[in-house]
Amino acid sequence: MTAWVIGRRQILAGAGAVLAAPAIGRAQGDVIRIGEINSYTAQPAFLLPYRNAWTLAVEQVNAAGGVNGRRLETVFRDDAGRPEDAVRLAGELVNAEKVHLLSGGFLSHVGLAIADYANQNRRLYVASEPLTDALVWSRGNRYTFRLRASTYMQCAMLVEEAAKLPAKRWATVAPNYEYGQSAVRWFKELLGRARPDVTFVAEQFPALGRIDAGATVQALAAANPEAIFNVTFAADLTNFVRQGLTRGLFERRRVVSLLTGEPEYLDPLQDEAPENWIVTGYPWEQVNTPEHASFRDAYRRRWNDYPRLGSVVGYDTVMAIAAMLRKTNTTDTEAMVEGMKGLQFQSVFGPVEFRAIDHQSTMGAFVGRTVLRNGRGTMADWRYADGKNYLPPDDVVRALRPQS
């Protein structure tokens, strides 16, 4: 019984799509549809601000008359953190919702799954967030572009600062999955190159989201390093910092830490935010460039909240897509792919280019040290590290990325 009902419903849906096809054909002159897949229910802390800013950006583009007279429209889908669901939804967006391009992705493996779908089905995929280097290098493909500064780039930014420290004995702590493993690998390799005299005396790989912080902190302290490289984030970071502070792990030791300056991860720590860590992040209240100030004001007006880094990523993904569409003036996939290559646009952080060589954008990050001000953590002595200065030379990139 149920078999038949569902079968019929799918058929009706299919028939509906066929009937609706002429309507979509007509509408195509007016609307450009973006299919946006993200782990909204699995990672709400990052993705709610992301979606808010996305909505804001689309409203702004449409209020200004759209792109070449066509309005932008977004179809949001929740992959619940499962790559296999993301692939199904990508199919749904392309085949049933008739979107012109795909975007989104927060978790690396979800991003890779969508990228592979895009490659197989020849659709443009503008990845916003997934950090894995594989997305544009070892598993890079013609149809995939990525906005955010990758694991490698952010590690390179931190190594530059770490190399200036006198510390010679280092320990690392990272969540045990691809992001943590590659961050530690790059950090070791790049720091070893910049400072051949450093040694790594301990490494800890707690399971993501399930850190046993007390034991991990104690194990790091036992190795007595002079400095620590931290890759944990979110709940793991909070627990690690709390145990580390009470056990005195961070006293007389420098800590270099990925992403910790992002409001998503710094704000939950409130007045227990660690001080004097060297971090990558986003000091939203202090960046006063005209682009950023107007973005910040608009975001606050629209959502009555301050922007997080996720907001910047969501906003700039829309702006990058809009800039590409303005340049190509078509929704033909191959033309859009050509348009993305070498695309330059004005991001919230400044001018950004999607490199033709590996489809990575040159969006950067802020590097500084953490301080406590008015009972909450923020960044001081920060500078904007432009992503284009933290990518390997072109011949190395060519060796990393399959050339076709």
Added chain:
Amino acid sequence: MENLVLQALSGLASASSLFLVASGLTVIFGVSRIVNFAHGSFYMLGAYLAWTFVTTLPRGHLGFWGGVLAAALLVGLIGVVVEVLLLRRIYRAPELFQLLATFGVVLIVQDLALLTWGAQDLLGPRAPGLRGGTEIFGMRFPDYELFLIGVGPVVLGLLVLLFRYTRWGTLVRAATQDREMVGALGVNQRMLFTSVFFLGAFLAGLGGALQLPRESVNLHMDLAIIAEAFVVVVVGGLGSLTGAALAALLIGELHAFGILVLPKITLVLVFLVMAVVLVVRPHGLMGKATGPAHGGAGGAEPVIGPAPRPLVHLGIAALVAALVLPPFAGDYALSVLTEIAIFILFAASLHLIMGPGGMASFGHAAYFGLGAYGAALAAKWLAAPMELGLAIAPFAAGLFGLIFGWFCVRLSGVYSAMLTLAFAQIAWSVTFQWVEVTGGDNGILGVWPEPWAAPKLVYYYLTLALCLGATLLLRRIIHAPFGYALRAQRDSALRAEAIGIDAFRIRWLAFALAAVMAGIAGGLFAYAKGSVFPTFLGIPRSVDALLMVLLGGVQTLSGPIIGALAFTGLQEQLVRITDLWRLILGLVIVALVLFFPQGLAGAARARWEARRGDA
């Protein structure tokens, strides 16, 4: 040396926290035999409520400890509500069916917590008077951890006193031993069950609330703790408090010292411990062999007869629809239908061991995933064509089914189910960690079908042919002598052995056969998706399979088919319609559980039989 002492103390603190959560779970299981999936949700609610109370109440000792206690009591009351409104109505349902209900509660709580407390992680204040640290061997150790080390034994002591020296405790222990007998003696079972549930939920809430000064409060707490809590309960021996304490101690300390030697062991350690303990001691460290898990001695499940004529007609009609209509469907509808066909086979394979086999499996996704990995690895390393990949999938899954099954089918009930989970998690961690071969959590990409099978319609028919064939084969097997033997050993192992049925061998073969079938489904899934990830073997996928079988009804042959259709269809539709799909899916599951305690197909059969006047 000093370092090792501190490491041991850290282990003790974790063990103590773990015990608090596990104690509630084991108390509930002991009496009600409910596999309470929502226990992690109670733990999370305890932490969130404690955060709300502690940050609203005035600062100081009263505000903090009062807030913690109030949160735990409130969670206890929430537990009572869940028990009275939901679980009390389905105690008579088949074993494990309550798991489905509690899973609905998990989904509902996840969305409600997000709506109530927002997405951002929350940080509670530290405990007054226990903010700092104490010097031990020249190193600082947090006072609060010392306090936690004390709390575990105190709670254990109080619980032991409660169960030993109060009338209520005596009744609970009696009910743990034999709840029918306690009922026959005139004890109000309802009150007993409700109060036990209150205690269990209270302990979970207390465990969560006491994490406040230690950890951030976040939306992932529920699922992060639940698997570990179950492991502690099972390793300790179901229903045994001292066992749970011992198991928590073992796991806490092994964890603390394990990371000194092998930092990456964190991924899988608890499951390795569980596998070893269960292989050596089939009833956990302190557990005792219990009587037959369901329905008392000799309570045979209903006999499965040939399908009644209307059902045959319905099946044929569905088949015709599945064959004739797809050419008119769009690409997306086809990929959904392909997925549904795959999940029908996946659910049917689990049903073979759960229904006719009488064994539960919490780790069936292992074989689905191993099939997928078998195909994907062949494609990646041997450049095998799709046909070969699909042929390798069932062999890969079946091989591991034989190996894992040999251990699992020796055990019974929840122990056996948890051992399957342990093996599934070990397999999962290998695919996750062995980056050079499996690509780690970034998976294997580019597993696409051959050009001839690439069109969605062709691939759908290929999938339909294989899945339908395999599902019908399973159905045939259940009606064959092998199936009769399988059902005989389920209903009475003793009598089956007496007539010469080798119950162990029958169960083992059934387990391996189910693995083979799941492997076929996994291989097809790999090529349908184009990529393979460790999530294919993960706990959520195993839970999905379990839900499909339970939703459809364990004791009917069409159950898994209908369950797979309903669950996959429902989820697929809801995700597209609303952000609150977890809330709605949870409510739907709870409603289905209340109205169809025999599962969807079971309810249909009951109605059919009622109308016919007899069975």
